[in-house]
Amino acid sequence: MAKVELTVNGRKVAREVEGRMLLAHFLREELELTGTHIGCDTSQCGACVVHVDGKAVKSCTMLAAQASGTEVTTIEGLSTGADLHPVQRAFNTHHGLQCGFCTTGMIMASVDIINRYGGALDEATVRAELEGNICRCTGYHNIVKAVLDANAEMHGQTQAAE
Amino acid sequence: MYETNYHRPSTVEEAVALLSANPDAKPLAGGQTLIPTMKQRLAAPSDLVDLRHIEALRGIKLEGRRIIIGAATTHAEVAGSEALQSACPGLASLAAHIGDPHVRHMGTLGGSVANNDPAADYPSAMLALDATIHTSTRDIKADDYFTGLFETALDEGEIIVAVSFEAPEKAAYAKFANPASLYAMAGVFVARHGAGVRVAVTGAGSDGVFRQGDMEAALSANWSPAALDSVTVSADDLMDDLHASAAYRASLIKTMAKRAVAAA
Ligand SMILES: Cc1cc2nc3c(=O)[nH]c(=O)nc-3n(C[C@H](O)[C@H](O)[C@H](O)COP(=O)(O)OP(=O)(O)OC[C@H]3O[C@@H](n4cnc5c(N)ncnc54)[C@H](O)[C@@H]3O)c2cc1C
Ligand code: FES
Numbered sequence: 001m002a003k004v005e006l007t008v009n010g011r012k013v014a015r016e017v018e019g020r021m022l023l024a025h026f027l028r029e030e031l032e033l034t035g036t037h038i039g040c041d042t043s044q045c046g047a048c049v050v051h052v053d054g055k056a057v058k059s060c061t062m063l064a065a066q067a068s069g070t071e072v073t074t075i076e077g078l079s080t081g082a083d084l085h086p087v088q089r090a091f092n093t094h095h096g097l098q099c100g101f102c103t104t105g106m107i108m109a110s111v112d113i114i115n116r117y118g119g120a121l122d123e124a125t126v127r128a129e130l131e132g133n134i135c136r137c138t139g140y141h142n143i144v145k146a147v148l149d150a151n152a153e154m155h156g157q158t159q160a161a162e
Numbered sequence: 163m164y165e166t167n168y169h170r171p172s173t174v175e176e177a178v179a180l181l182s183a184n185p186d187a188k189p190l191a192g193g194q195t196l197i198p199t200m201k202q203r204l205a206a207p208s209d210l211v212d213l214r215h216i217e218a219l220r221g222i223k224l225e226g227r228r229i230i231i232g233a234a235t236t237h238a239e240v241a242g243s244e245a246l247q248s249a250c251p252g253l254a255s256l257a258a259h260i261g262d263p264h265v266r267h268m269g270t271l272g273g274s275v276a277n278n279d280p281a282a283d284y285p286s287a288m289l290a291l292d293a294t295i296h297t298s299t300r301d302i303k304a305d306d307y308f309t310g311l312f313e314t315a316l317d318e319g320e321i322i323v324a325v326s327f328e329a330p331e332k333a334a335y336a337k338f339a340n341p342a343s344l345y346a347m348a349g350v351f352v353a354r355h356g357a358g359v360r361v362a363v364t365g366a367g368s369d370g371v372f373r374q375g376d377m378e379a380a381l382s383a384n385w386s387p388a389a390l391d392s393v394t395v396s397a398d399d400l401m402d403d404l405h406a407s408a409a410y411r412a413s414l415i416k417t418m419a420k421r422a423v424a425a426a
C-alpha cells in the first residue's frame with residue numbers, strides 16, 4: 001500500500017491505496033472525479049490527460065503514488081462557479097466535440113498548449129501539439145479552430161482564428 | 163497490473179540499496195515505457211524505485227565544452243533547454259519530437275537509454291555523440307553500452323546517473339516516424355567533432371541501434387548531403403516487419419542521413 005497525499009483542484013486529499021493504482025483510477029474511483037476518461041488505457045489516446053504541477057500528463061500512465069505531493073488539476077477544476085473556462089467555451093462555440101469522450105483530455109491538453117506557447121500559436125503548431133490526443137468523431141478541424149480561438153481570447157488578441 | 167511496492171528515495175545510494183535489497187525491484191523514471199509494460203503484465207516488478215526525486219539525477223550542465231545531462235531529465239526539459247539549444251540544438255530537437263507533449267513531460271533520457279528500444283531516438287544520439295554513460299558504479303562508452311535489442315551493459319541494480327559528451331561542431335537528427343506509434347522507422351543522428359564524423363541509425367537495425375561506417379567515411383571526406391549519394395546502404399541485418407520492408411528501411415536511412423546533414 002502507498003500513502004498518497006496531493007492537492008486536487010485546490011482540495012487537499014489523502015488516501016492509502018495500492019502501489020499499482022493509476023492516477024486515472026485514483027481520480028475516478030477514490031475521488032469520484034469521473035470527468036477524467038480512460039479511452040485506450042495503453043498510453044495512446046490522451047482521453048485521460050490531467051495537469052500535474054501545471055503540466056499535461058496521461059493519468060493512465062502515472063501511478064497515484066508518483067503524483068503524491070503534487071498539485072493536480074482535472075477538467076472539474078478548470079473553471080470556478082458557473083462560468084466555463086475560455087477553452088471549454090470555445091469547444092462549445094466551434095462544435096469541437098461530438099460524442100464528448102475525448103473532450104476532457106482534449107481540453108486539458110489544449111489549455112497546456114496555450115499556456116506553454118504564450119500566445120504564439122498557429123494552426124500547424126496546434127495540430128502537432130495535439131499529437132497525443134485522439135478523436136474518433138470530429139476530424140479535428142473544429143477542435144483546432146476552438147484552440148486557436150481560445151488562445152486569441154486568453155492572450156488578448158483581437159483577430160479571430162480563421 | 164500486478165501489485166507492487168512504491169518507493170521514493172532521495173539519493174542514488176538509497177535507490178541502489180532499495181534495488182539490491184529486492185531482487186525483483188526495478189527503477190521507475192517517467193514510467194512512459196515501464197507502466198504500459200506492467201499493465202500488459204509483461205513486467206511485474208515487486209518494487210518500484212522512483213528516481214524522479216533524486217536531485218543528483220536532474221538537470222543539464224555545461225562544463226567547458228562538455229555537456230552533462232542527468233538521467234531523470236525529461237524530454238521536455240531537454241527540448242526546452244537554452245543551453246542545449248545553443249550547444250547541441252540537434253539533441254534538443256530530437257527530444258522535442260519524441261512521442262507527444264504528455265509523454266515528453268514525464269519520459270526521461272535515462273529511461274530511454276536504459277530501455278534501449280530498437281526504435282527509440284536517444285540511443286542514436288548517444289552513439290553518434292560518442293557519449294559516456296555514467297552509472298552508479300562506473301563510466302561506460304556508448305560504443306560498449308548498447309549491446310542488442312533492449313539489451314545494454316547495465317548490471318542488475320545499476321542506475322544511470324547521467325550522460326555526457328563534448329559539444330559537437332555540427333549535429334542533427336532526422337527521423338521518419340511511424341505515424342501511429344511515433345517511434346522511428348528509421349532515424350539517423352549525425353555528429354561532427356573536428357575531423358571525426360559519427361553516424362548512428364535507430365529504428366532500422368535488427369540488432370538495435372548501430373553505426374553506419376560507410377557514411378562516416380564519406381562524410382569525413384566531404385561533409386555534405388551529396389557525399390552520401392555514392393554510399394550503398396545494405397538491407398542485410400535491417401528489420402523487416404509489417405511497418406516496412408528491410409529494403410524500404412535501407413532507403414529511408416539514406417534519405418534521413420541526407421536530411422540530418424543538411425539540417426546540421
Ligand atoms: C505514446 C508514446 C509515444 C512514444 N514515442 C516515442 C518516440 O517517438 N521516441 C522514443 O524514443 N520514445 C518514445 N516513447 C517512449 C518514451 O520516450 C519513454 O519515456 C522512454 O522510452 C522511457 O523513459 P521513462 O523515463 O519513461 O522510463 P521508464 O518507463 O520509467 O523506465 C523504462 C526502463 O528503464 C529503466 N530505467 C529508467 N531509468 C533508469 C535509470 N536512470 N537507470 C537505470 N534504469 C532505468 C526502468 O527500470 C525500465 O526498465 C513513447 C512512449 C509513449 C507512451
Ligand atoms: S486512456 Fe490514457 S492515453 Fe488513452
Ligand code: FES
Pocket residue numbers: 096097098099100101102103134135136137138
Ligand atoms: S468527440 Fe467523440 S472521440 Fe472526440
